[in-house]
Structure formats: structure tokens, C-alpha cells
Amino acid sequence: MEIKAVLLLSGGLDSILAGRLLLEQGIAVEALNFTSPFCNCTPKNFGCSAAQQAANQLGIPVKIKACGEAYLEIMKHPRFGRGSGMNACLDCRVHLFARAKEYMAEIGASFVATGEVLGERPMSQRRDAMHIIERESGLEGFIVRPLSAQHFKPSIPEVQGWVDRSRLLAFQGRGRAPQIQLAEQFNIHDYPCPAGGCLLTDKEFSLKFRELLEHQPDFKLPDARLLKYGRHFRLPGGAKVIVGRNENENHSLQQLAGEKDSLLSPDGIPGPTVLVHGTLRPGELEQAKQILIAYLKGAKNEVWIIQAAEERGILNSLFAVDGIARSMEKALAINPKDGNAQHVLGVLYRKAPGWPLSRGDMKKSLEYARAAVADKPDVVLHHLGLAETLVAMGQKEEAKMILQKCIELPGPADFQPETKLDREKARSLLATLK
Numbered sequence: 001m002e003i004k005a006v007l008l009l010s011g012g013l014d015s016i017l018a019g020r021l022l023l024e025q026g027i028a029v030e031a032l033n034f035t036s037p038f039c040n041c042t043p044k045n046f047g048c049s050a051a052q053q054a055a056n057q058l059g060i061p062v063k064i065k066a067c068g069e070a071y072l073e074i075m076k077h078p079r080f081g082r083g084s085g086m087n088a089c090l091d092c093r094v095h096l097f098a099r100a101k102e103y104m105a106e107i108g109a110s111f112v113a114t115g116e117v118l119g120e121r122p123m124s125q126r127r128d129a130m131h132i133i134e135r136e137s138g139l140e141g142f143i144v145r146p147l148s149a150q151h152f153k154p155s156i157p158e159v160q161g162w163v164d165r166s167r168l169l170a171f172q173g174r175g176r177a178p179q180i181q182l183a184e185q186f187n188i189h190d191y192p193c194p195a196g197g198c199l200l201t202d203k204e205f206s207l208k209f210r211e212l213l214e215h216q217p218d219f220k221l222p223d224a225r226l227l228k229y230g231r232h233f234r235l236p237g238g239a240k241v242i243v244g245r246n247e248n249e250n251h252s253l254q255q256l257a258g259e260k261d262s263l264l265s266p267d268g269i270p271g272p273t274v275l276v277h278g279t280l281r282p283g284e285l286e287q288a289k290q291i292l293i294a295y296l297k298g299a300k301n302e303v304w305i306i307q308a309a310e311e312r313g314i315l316n317s318l319f320a321v322d323g324i325a326r327s328m329e330k331a332l333a334i335n336p337k338d339g340n341a342q343h344v345l346g347v348l349y350r351k352a353p354g355w356p357l358s359r360g361d362m363k364k365s366l367e368y369a370r371a372a373v374a375d376k377p378d379v380v381l382h383h384l385g386l387a388e389t390l391v392a393m394g395q396k397e398e399a400k401m402i403l404q405k406c407i408e409l410p411g412p413a414d415f416q417p418e419t420k421l422d423r424e425k426a427r428s429l430l431a432t433l434k
Contacts, residue, residue, distance in 0.1 A: 003162045004028040004109040005144070006100055009062060011050025013179050013191040014115030014147060019058045020186050021146040022113055025164055029113070031055045031062035032103050034096050036071060037224040038199045057188065063103065071095055072221055075200070076213060080132070085206035087198055089124035090132060097137035104142075111142045111157040118148045119173045127151075147171045147179070199228065208232055222258060226277060229253055233291055239278035241288045243295050249273075264292050271296045293324060324348055325359065339376030342368045343385050350389050365389045380411045380422040387429065396433050403430040 005022055009015045009031035022029050033051035055062035074095055078088030100112045116125050123129065134140045141156040144163055149155070150170035158165040171178050183191070199205040208227045212219055215234060229249045230242040244250035250265075250273035257263050262276040262285070274292045276285070325348060331341040346369035352360035369386040376382055383406045390399035406426035411419030 002028055003157075004030065004107065005111055005113045005157075006104045006107070006109045007031045007060070008096065008100055008112065008114045009033050009051050009054055010115070010197075011052075011054040011191075012115065012197075013176075013183060013188070014117060014120075016054045016057065016115070016188060016191055017179060017182055017186070018113055018115040018146040019054075019060065020188070021168065022144075022163070023058065023060070025167060027163065029058070029060045030107060030109065031058070031060055032100055033062055033064045034067050034099070035064060036067040037221060037227065038075070038205075040197065040199050040228075053190070057190070065099065065103075067095075069221060072224060076217070083123045083201060085201045085203060086209045087123070087200035087206075089121070089198075090129055092198075093124050093133045094136040097133055097139055097143070101137060101139050101142075110162055111144055111155070112139055113144045113146060115147060116145045117171045117173070117179075118145075118151045144168075222256070223277075225256060226253075226275070229256070230272075230275070231295070235278075235280070235284045235287060237279065237281035237284055239276060239280050239284060241291050242275040242277060243291060244273040244275075262288070264288060266292070266296060290322065294326065322359070337375050339372045339374075339379065339382060342372035342375060343379075343382050346372055346385050346389060350385075350392055362389070362393050366393065378409065378411065380406050380409050380419045380426070383409065384422050384426050384429075387426065391429065391433070400430060400433055403427075403433075 005027050007015065007019045007022070007029050009019065010033065019029050019031065031051065031054075033049070033055075049064065051062055051064060071092075074091050075086075075088055078091040080088065080090035080094075082088050097112065104110075104112055116130065118125060118127060118130070124133070134143055144155050144157050145152065146168050148171050149158070149165060149168035151172055154165055155163075157163045158168075169178075169182075183189070200209060205227060209224075211232070211234065212223060212227065215238065216223065226240070226242060229252050230244050233241040233243070235241060242253060244253050253273050253275040254263060257275055258277070260279075262280075264274040264276065265271065272292060272295050274288060276288050280288075324344065328341040328344050328348075331338050332345075335341075346365050346367075349359065349361045349365035349368065352358040354360040366386075366389050369382070369389045372379075372382040373386050383402050387399045387402040387406065390396070390402065403426045407423055407430070409419075411422075
């Protein structure tokens with residue numbers, strides 16, 4: 001009679017080794033893997049599923065099942081408490097083992113095997129916790145742990161002789177040296193680092209999960225999936241603003257956006273994608289736009305923002321003016337000699353309407369424009385900004401001198417295309433003053 005086992009395969013080294021030890025005994029092994037919104041496992045050399053790669057290494061089939069809404073409800077309201085974060089490890093394991101029992105019956109397997117090591121995980125791999133998981137999942141006596149079996153009384157498969165207990169191991173504790181040595185013997189080299197695992201153990205992710213649970217207790221899987229990506233902000237009306245931190249996160253937010261969500265991104269310039277998730281109150285879209293502007297990288301992007309705003313006639317919009325100004329003021333607080341930030345503020349105070357509509361102020365524009373030139377005297381754009389402010393204030397003679405300097409300056413070597421355009425603008429403006 002062929003003996004068949006269901007191997008709970010995370011894709012990590014322990015479960016790979018457990019599978020290999022069973023295969024060495026001639027046992028037929030079929031892997032079972034569960035995915036959840038809280039999984040963050042990736043192999044060292046591959047971008048696809050860690051479990052699929054591990055199954056390929058072992059030469060066994062793998063069934064991948066998603067953890068659905070029932071699992072999410074268990075994670076919201078665990079029976080056995082949480083770990084240091086929002087991780088409900090015992091409840092999670094009970095649920096997964098119970099589903100493994102169902103799959104065992106479905107494929108005609110005789111037992112379930114895992115890569116668990118006694119004492120390796122502080123919450124779910126204590127002896128008492130492992131007993132609770134067995135009992136509550138209905139698998140008592142039918143779980144084989146090849147890496148740590150010698151520390152437990154024989155399981156039913158071992159008693160029945162389906163598994164040769166003498167060929168099972170006695171690993172214990174958090175050290176990884178025995179597993180790594182065994183992997184070398186089996187010529188297994190590609191596997192995730194041991195910390196991979198569950199995002200609910202991560203401090204930052206746990207804060208996001210707790211905040212979501214407090215503000216939206218009835219949240220569903222699509223809401224949970226968004227927790228993996230970006231910086232999260234809660235608006236007063238309850239909507240969530242999520243700011244992508246890199247190109248991959250921007251792409252993920254675009255893919256995960258629902259029909260009722262809004263996506264914001266800078267037009268034609270580098271910057272984050274912002275997902276607005278939930279119902280917005282009047283005026284909150286403007287707040288989301290301010291958040292986007294605050295996370296644009298660098299003063300040069302802010303120059304482009306101003307140019308785009310001018311072209312679309314929206315520079316008078318308070319969200320644009322105030323968001324850019326705050327961003328540049330933060331930059332100057334870090335580096336008071338930031339010529340790019342000085343230039344942006346010079347343009348902003350010149351272009352924006354004055355009080356009470358906005359913060360436009362010609363004296364401040366002139367102050368910042370002169371500071372920009374002083375801090376970066378080789379940048380033609382900064383001289384052009386100063387000249388434009390002088391023209392707006394009626395100081396045409398000094399403006400002419402500055403514009404002539406714009407035409408003569410070579411400009412930074414790495415900004416030659418931009419410098420050429422700025423010179424042309426200077427020539428055009430100078431021609432109107434003669």
C-alpha cells in the first residue's frame with residue numbers, strides 16, 4: 001500500500017527539509033500551501049511563489065489555497081491571543097491544520113507533515129502550543145514533524161510503521177546550524193531567510209492592521225491586501241490615503257484600486273501614486289493632493305509641479321501653493337543653503353495671489369530669488385527667476401543685467417538641455433525690456 005502524506009509547505013528551509021526526509025523513506029508527498037494578505041515570503045533568487053519553487057526542488061506537486069474571509073475573521077478575533085505584534089499564531093495554525101485535515105481526506109493521504117521544530121517559534125512551537133494546535137484542528141496523533149520527532153511521543157504513522165521513526169531527527173531551538181548543514185547534505189541551496197513569514201509580527205504592519213481594525217471592524221480582504229503597500233493616512237471622514245514608496249508599490253496600488261477608489265499621480269514627472277480608498281467628504285480630495293505633493297522627491301520636482309500648475313491655470317489653488325511651500329520649508333529646515341528650494345519659493349511667492357486669497361508676496365519672492373542665486377550662482381534658472389521677480393516689481397534695469405548674465409552663463413554640465421531653454425527664455429524676456 002502506498003503511504004501518502006500532506007506536507008504543509010511554506011517554502012522555507014524547514015518545510016523543504018521535512019519533505020525531503022519523507023521522500024527519502026519512499027513516502028509519496030503532496031504539498032499544501034496557504035496564501036494570505038499577511039504573507040511576505042520570497043525565495044532568495046526567484047520572484048514567484050516560494051512554495052512553488054520549493055515543490056519544484058522536491059519534485060512534488062503542490063496545491064495552493066487562499067485564506068479567505070473566514071480566516072480574516074479569525075485574525076480579527078483570535079481565541080488564543082496574540083504575540084508581540086498582531087500575530088495570532090495559534091489561531092492561524094489551528095485554522096490551517098484543520099484545512100489540511102480536509103485536504104488529507106480529499107486526496108486519500110494518511111497523515112500531515114510539517115517542518116516545525118520544537119522551541120524554534122516562541123508562540124506556536126512550544127510543546128503546549130503544538131498540543132493545542134493538534135487537538136483543536138482534529139489532527140491529534142496524525143501530525144509528523146520529521147525535524148523534531150524525537151522530542152515527541154511517537155505519532156500514529158510512526159507507531160503503525162508508515163514512517164520509520166529511527167530516520168527522523170531531534171532538532172530543537174532557534175539555532176539554524178543543523179538545518180543549514182542538512183541542506184548542504186541534500187544539495188539544497190535556494191531557500192528564503194528564516195525571518196520571512198508573517199507580516200503581522202512586523203511592528204509597522206501591526207500598527208496598520210490595528211488602526212484598520214479600530215476604524216473599520218468589518219473590513220474585508222481587499223482592505224487587508226492594501227496594508228502591504230505604502231504609507232497610510234486616515235482622513236477625518238474615514239477614507240484612507242495610501243502613498244506608494246517606490247515604483248513597485250505604485251504599480252501594486254494601481255492594480256489593487258477598486259471601482260470606488262481614486263488614484264492620484266503627478267502629471268509627467270516622477271513621484272508617488274496615491275490611492276484614495278473610501279468615501280471622501282467635501283474638501284478631502286484636496287487634502288489627498290496635499291499629501292501627494294508633500295511626498296514628491298526633491299526641489300526639482302517642485303519646479304516641475306509649479307510649471308505644470310501654471311500651464312493648467314491651477315497655481316491659484318490653495319492646495320498646490322500651501323503643499324509646495326510646506327515641502328520647501330521642510331527642505332530649508334534641513335539645509336538652509338538649498339538653492340533649489342529657495343528658487344521654488346521665489347517662483348511661488350511671485351506667482352501665487354496675495355492675501356487673503358493665498359500667500360503671494362513680492363518681497364519674499366525677491367528675498368528667496370536672491371538667496372537661490374547666492375547659493376547656486378552657476379544655475380541659469382535661478383538667475384532667470386530673480387530677473388522675472390525684478391521685472392514684476394518694476395526694477396527693469398537690474399533685471400536686464402541679470403538676463404544678460406543668464407545668456408552668458410555656461411550652466412551646470414549635467415543640465416545643458418534645461419540651460420539652453422532657460423537662455424532662450426532670458427533672451428525673449430530681455431527683448432521685451434529694450
